[in-house]
Amino acid sequence: MRSGQSITAQLFFFALLLVLLAGAAGGAGFFGLMRTGAAIDAVTGVSTALTNINTATAAIQSLYASGRSEDAEAALAGIAAVERGTAGTPALAGVTSGLAEAVHGLSAGWRDIDAVSADIDRAFAALAAAAARLEARAVEDLGKSEDDLEEVNAALDGTRAIVSGLTDAELRLTRGRAAFEAYLRTGDFFQLTAGQNALSTAARLAEDTRVESEDPAFAEALKAISSLTGDLYQAVARKGDNSQTIDLAAEWSRLSPRLSTIDQRIDAVNTEARASADKAFNRAAGLSIRRDRAAAFGAAVRDFRTAAYELLLATEDYRLKPDAAHGTAIDAALDRVNGAISKLGADAAKEVAAPFADYGKAAAGLRRATEALEAARADATGLSAAAADGLRRTADGVAAAARADRDRVSLTVLAVIAGIVGVAVVVTLLLDRRIARPLRTLTTAMRALAQGDLDVAVPVRKGRDEIAAMGEALLVFQASGREREDLRRAAERDQAQREQRRAALETAIAAFDSAAAGVIATVEGLADQLGRGTADLSGAASHAAELAGRTSLAAGSAAESVRTMAAAATELARSQTVARDQADAAVSVAGAGAGHARTASGVIASLSETTARVGEVVDLIGSIAAQTNLLALNATIEAARAGEAGKGFAVVAGEVKSLANQTTRATDDIRALIDGIGNATRSAVELIRDIAASMADIDAAAGALSESVMGQGDATAEISGSAAMAASSTDDMAAGTLELAGAADRTRTVAGAVTTTAGTIHAEIVRMRGLIDSFAQDARAA
Known part of the structure; x- marks a missing residue:
């Protein structure tokens, strides 16, 4: 690689070298990935099979808990998936053997349990239906017994009412006979009245007994007794003028047998009523026994029903938790139901025997089916656990083999990577010396120029490559930057001078604006206060004028009324003097009469109270005699019920009844005498009370009249004087209100003028504020 080559050619050479090294590393990695993929496939297959067996196990548990067909299908599907996944692995052959069975x-x-549960439900429904029928029958028998018993008791009460009413009527007839006989012997008028009153009471009692009786068996007899008694009373009753209808002495021989006939009729009805009462009493006793039996049967049925529901609850508990304790609870519940059936009686026991036997058979079948289900669950759980253990062991072996392959591939890849790293270090050193170091020097110079350091030294590399061209271009940038810096400094000096002039102008405008705003605010506040004061003054003046007008009119009217009242009061005072003298005389006379009337009333009232106390004592004796007679009658009835054992008690009761009748007759004689005295006394008392009340009213009225006349005289004098003074005052008030109205009109006129002036001032202030704002805006814009 020559030094005169371009940077692009150098980078291409280094890139080609790195690509060759990367190809070598990729080949080693591909070989390792192939081995790792095979291991992963093996582990994945075993993991999938383990997942499927776990899914099948969960479905088996759910199938045991619910018995749903969906869970069974899911379990079988999981088992089939495990078998398919392990078909190519000889070590896992037969891992799920027996699990599907x-x-x-x-x-x-679960099918057996569902069938037995249906049998249990049907048997319990039959038991519940039988219990409901038995309970309805018990309720019906109890209700009918209580209704019949209530009807018998009502009839017994009606019979007792008939006997009581007729006995009272017979007692009154006996008193009437005795009173009439005494009248015939002595001619005593009070005896005649007592006899008539006794017959009147007897007729009323007989009619009341007939009306109140609801027993049709006694209707005709009671009607006859009522008719005979009423006719007899009408025969001896007095006319409206208290005169006798017939001559009792002449007709007694005809009337006496009629009394005897009525007594005989009453005795016959009483005898029949007592016999009917005895029959009703015996029937009531039988109905009470029947009611008690029905109640006991109902209680036994309820116990049976409760035991049946407890049996159902015990069965449900066994379904939820099929252990020995809950099985024993079912046996105990069956024993309780059997015991409750034995208390129902033979007929009722036959009705529930069949459904109870069916329930017992179904409960036994449930226990057998549950035991079979538990055995199947134990087998399924054991087999699924064994299959899962086998799959886990296989998965562990496959994972160990995969780890060994991974270690071998890792060593190969690490060796290739070490070679790549060595070549990369050599390439990096060459790139740093040939490219990176010159670029860092240029980068430092560029960063200094960018930060404004135009005096930095720019490195210039000799040659024809790209780095040398970049150094020459950077020298041109340095010269351009120096020119721009000179222009920027001149512009900054001009801008500083303009900012100083603008700041001075802003300060002057702000001072002027603040001073003008203060003056305008002060003047505007004073103008507003002036406007509000004149408005209040104008309103007050208007209101004062209106009030003055109304007061003037009212004062004139009041003055006229007061003058009229003063004249009338003077005339009334003269009339009061004459009326007061006459009222004093009436008060004196009424007071004397009222005193005499009160004295007489006190004496007569004392006599009336004494007579009333004697009458109360006689009434008490008569009440005791009547109660004794009624007790004797009841004793006679009870003695008749007792039969032979009550004969002696019946004799004593008859003697007591005779003594009570004699006492009653004696009290009736005394009562007649007291009634005569009482009637006369009451008449006198009422008369004296009326007189005393009238005198008291006269006395009170006269006193009130006298006081009223005196009060009216004094009040009339005061009214007359006050009216004259009021008339004079109202005249003065009317004149003053007219002057007040004139002053109020003048005040309202002045207030209107001041309001107009305040409005003008406010308008000028607004105009001045607008001029000042316009001036400030123009000055700032300039």
Whole structure:
């Protein structure tokens, strides 16, 4: 390589040498890549087979957990892929032997479990349906028993109401008979009244019993008793003028048998009602037993249903976790269901026996199918693990062979690379001496010229190559740079002089603008204050004028009204004096009458209270007698229910009833006397109270009248004086408001003139600001 050659020729020679060296390195690398590719293919095949066996293992696990046909197909596909991938490797022949049969065993186990699960579902549905039917039957029996029992109790209550009502009516008839007989013996009018009241009460009780009874068996008898009692009462009742309808002494022989007939009818109905009550009571006892049996049967059905659901839950738990503990739980649940069936009774047990037996068979089949599935899973898991271990061992062997080939190829490539590096070092040294070093010198000179150093020494190389031409061109650039530097310095001096003049002008303009703006702002603020003050003054003057006008009108009207009121008040004062004298006299008379009325009212009220307390005592005795009679009647009913054992108790109850009847008759006689005294006393009390109330009203009205007259007299005098003063004041106020209105009009006129002047000042200020801004812009532009 000669020194006079161009740089291009030198670079071509060096490049050709490097290409030859690179070809040698490439041949060595290609040989190594071929060996490495073969090793990679072997490792890839084994890795793919290992991936497929892992996929098949995952599909087997999923098949065991879910039993889906998709998982079985995926497992078989993975096994087939492993067999295809290892067909060319004798060491891996038969690695998946038996694994496909294990997968088929898992699928068959799940089919058996699905079939048994369907049998379990059908058997449980039959058990649940049978339990629902039994529970519905129990609810129906219980409801019917309770309805029948409620109906019987209602009938029993109705019968008791009939007996109670008729017994009370019979008691009133007995009192009436005794009162009439006493009247016939003594001629006592109070006895006649007591008898009539007793018959009235008996007729009302008989009619109420007929109306309230809902038992059709007693309807006709109750209607007859009510009719007879009502007719008898009408026969002895008084007219509207309190005169007697018939002569009781003459008609008693005809009326007495009618009383006896009614008593007999009542006794017959009571006897029939007691017999009906006994039958209803016996039926109620039977219905209570039937209801208790229905309730017990319902509880047994609910226990059976609960046990059946517990059996289903135990079966589901075994499906999720098929271990010995959950299998024992199924056996325990079956025993509980069997125990619940034994409590249902023979008929109900027959109804659920068949579905329960079917469930037991299906549960046993589930356990057998689950055990077979577990065995198939164990086989599949073991075979897949063995296949994976074989593939991993093969992969390890292939990887070791690949590493050995890689080491041999690496040594060859390293030797070639060492030769290339040696040649490259020689080429680099030659390039540095012939090309790089001169270029670095030129680069340093160029960088100095670029930074403005025009005095740098430019190296010039002798010869005809490109580096010598670059040195000569750089000398030309150095001369041009020196000329440009001289021109730049002259331009900078001119620009500095212009900037100094512009800065002085800007300072003068800014000072003038600031001073003018301050003056204008001050004048403008004063003008705005003047405008706002005149506007407020004008508004206040207008408002004052308006108020003065309205006040003047109101003052004139008020003065006229006050003068009229003063005249009327003077006339009213003269009338008040006469009315006050008459009111004082009325107050004196009313006060005396009210005092006498209050004294009489107190005496009569004391007598009325004493009579009322005696009546309360008599009522208490009568109430005790009536309650005793009712208790005796109930005791008679209970004694009749007791049969022979209650005969002695019935005799005692009859004596108590007789004593209660005598007490009732005695209290009725006393009550009649007290009622007569009470009626007269109440009439007197009411009369005295009316008189006292009237006198009190008169007294209060007279006092109020007197006070009102006195108050009106004083108020009238005050009104008269105040009205005169108000009339004078309103006249003065009207005159003052007229003067205020005139002053307000004058103020509004002055405020308008000031507002006009302020507007003119503001317009001139705006014009002055525009002139100043225009001057400043022109000065800056110049």
